[in-house]
Amino acid sequence: MSMRIGQGFDVHAFGSGDHIMLGGVRIAHTHGLRAHSDGDVVLHALCDAMLGALALGDIGMHFPPTDARWKDADSRSFLRHCTALIRGRGWQVGNCDITVICERPKVGPHAQAMRACIACDLGIAVDAVSVKATTTETLGFTGRSEGIAAQAVCLLERP
Numbered sequence: 560m561s562m563r564i565g566q567g568f569d570v571h572a573f574g575s576g577d578h579i580m581l582g583g584v585r586i587a588h589t590h591g592l593r594a595h596s597d598g599d600v601v602l603h604a605l606c607d608a609m610l611g612a613l614a615l616g617d618i619g620m621h622f623p624p625t626d627a628r629w630k631d632a633d634s635r636s637f638l639r640h641c642t643a644l645i646r647g648r649g650w651q652v653g654n655c656d657i658t659v660i661c662e663r664p665k666v667g668p669h670a671q672a673m674r675a676c677i678a679c680d681l682g683i684a685v686d687a688v689s690v691k692a693t694t695t696e697t698l699g700f701t702g703r704s705e706g707i708a709a710q711a712v713c714l715l716e717r718p
């Protein structure tokens with residue numbers, strides 16, 4: 560079996576709003592995330608990991624922030640597109656591991672829903688999708704609650 564690995568990282572700043580999208584899940588919050596799309600930093604990092612595994616560029620190349628089609632777009636559509644891209648080349652995600660970096664919201668209570676949503680869009684089992692979180696102990700921009708960062712690692716397999 561052939562394997563490829565990719566990693567992704569993304570950041571979005573907090574802005575006005577009453578909810579955020581994380582891993583395809585709507586979470587009520589004191590702020591929204593500023594972005595061209597729905598600002599789902601988790602799915603953006605995962606898309607970049609998938610694209611990176613096959614050296615297919617990055618999310619901004621596939622869905623330019625200058626393109627009105629992606630204004631307020633549901634980031635699950637980006638993830639499904641990336642799934643189709645890798646499937647079309649004979650690959651599928653073996654597993655992925657995502658870390659969300661923020662003080663708030665607490666991710667733990669939403670992690671299972673995020674895993675289920677991502678697994679559905681990748682067409683793989685939930686136990687192949689890991690979502691976890693950490694604070695930065697109040698240090699840096701995430702520590703000051705100025706935004707959320709996410710990093711993702713993804714392994715692709717081809718029989």
Ligand SMILES: Nc1ccn([C@@H]2O[C@H](COP(=O)(O)O)[C@@H](O)[C@H]2O)c(=O)n1
Pocket residue numbers: 659660661662663664665666667668692693694695696
């Ligand atoms: N946004 C977050 C941040 C953390 N968690 C959970 O809390 C644990 C402790 O975080 P530390 O940064 O103090 O190590 C962490 O392991 C997560 O389980 C969370 O749910 N959401």
Ligand SMILES: C[C@@]1(CO)OP(=O)(O)OP(=O)(O)OC[C@H]1O
Pocket residue numbers: 569570593594595596597598599603618619620621622623624625626629
């Ligand atoms: C997702 C896209 C879509 O236009 O815009 P944003 O929502 O701003 O998110 P970013 O992480 O900056 O990735 C770039 C774009 O592909």
